[in-house]
Amino acid sequence: MKLRREHQLFVSIVKKHQAKKLVLAAKxxxxxxxxxxxxxxxGIREKKTFLGIPxxxxxxxxxxxAKKNVMEQIIYHVTLAGNLNQSGKGIGFVLDLKQLTGIAHLLEDPADAEDTLIEEDEGVMPKEDIPFDLIVTIxxxxxAGKVIDSSLEAGAEGGTVLGARGSGIHEKASFLxxxxxxxxxxxxxxxxxxxTKEVLHAIELGVGLNQSGKGIAFVLDVDRVVGINHVIDELKQIDE
Incomplete structure (x- = not known):
């Protein structure tokens, strides 16, 4: 495995049936x-219940x-395609990758493609120097409801839940x-x-992560965020 630091992971989260056009824009x-x-x-702007039903x-x-030299283009076009600059349309964030394998053609060292200039567009959120983290809780x-409720009470905007499978040393490996x-x-x-610290602590207490077998949580640095203009605007006002 080669150590590569020029690749990044762009994670975008949108409503159901919207991903196809974002993938097309990225390609x-x-x-x-x-x-x-x-x-x-x-999220805090979505209804939690309907007629008393969650x-x-x-x-x-x-x-x-993608490589860093094309990631800016991808962010720009995905933001436009998904209207991520509008409230409630979705969010996106970029994570740096420390290591990468399994895509040999990308790991080769051909001459980097020439950078393409991006025209200014008021509809796309400019890059902001505001630090964000991604808390991943398993x-x-x-x-998951306990995780989201605890994080909301501590000041988070919301959360996204993925279904998964797994096993740990505190769980039975087989039955019959x-x-x-x-x-x-x-x-x-x-x-x-x-x-981050406050929300992570709230999740730990809300789910009981300090107890064996309850789960784990870890924090990742986020390089850039798009699609949460209202949060960034509020943070700017606080800083000012």
């Missing part, structure tokens, strides 16, 4: 392709890996010699770095 901007995951989520909004999560199925893969839920929480 036109230079991406090799993308992976779509199906999820559910909620509401879970279906989402699509798009994972796009819990047993049914506990039949392998068991306990169902899990992965919660993605995008948060301003000033609130």
């Amino acid at each position: 036109k901007a230079g991406a090799e392709g993308a992976t779509i995951l199906y999820a559910k989520g909620s 509401v879970h909004y279906e989402k699509e999560v798009i994972l796009t890996i 819990v047993k199925k049914g506990d 010699n039949i392998p068991i893969e306990p169902e899990k839920e992965v919660v993605l929480t995008l948060i301003h770095r000033k609130k």
Whole structure:
């Protein structure tokens, strides 16, 4: 495995049935392709219940890996295609990749493509120097609601839940010699770095992560965020 630091991962989260046009926009901007995951989520601007019944909004999560020299183009065109600059349309964020393997043609060292100038457009949010983190919490199925509720109370905007499977040392590996893969839920929480410690602590207490077998949570640095203009505007006003 080669150590490569020129690739990034662009994660965009949109409403169901919106991912296809974002993937098309990313490919036109230079991406090799993308992976779509199906999820559910909620935010502070979405209704939590309808007639007393909890509401879970279906989402699509798009994972796009590309070199840094084309990532700006991808962000620009995906933001336009998904109207991510408008409230409630979705969000996107970029993570740096420390290592990458499995796509040999991208790991070769051909001459980098020439940079393409991006025309200024008022509809696309400019890059801001405001630090964000991504809190990733992995819990047993049914506990994602506790994660989101705890994070909201601590100041988060919402969260996205992915279904998953997994096993740990505290879980039975088989039942009557039949392998068991306990169902899990992965919660993605995008948060301003000033609130990370508080939100992470709230999640720990709300779910009981300090107890064995309850789950884990970890924090990743976010290189850039798009699609949460209202949050950035509020943070600017606070800083001023």
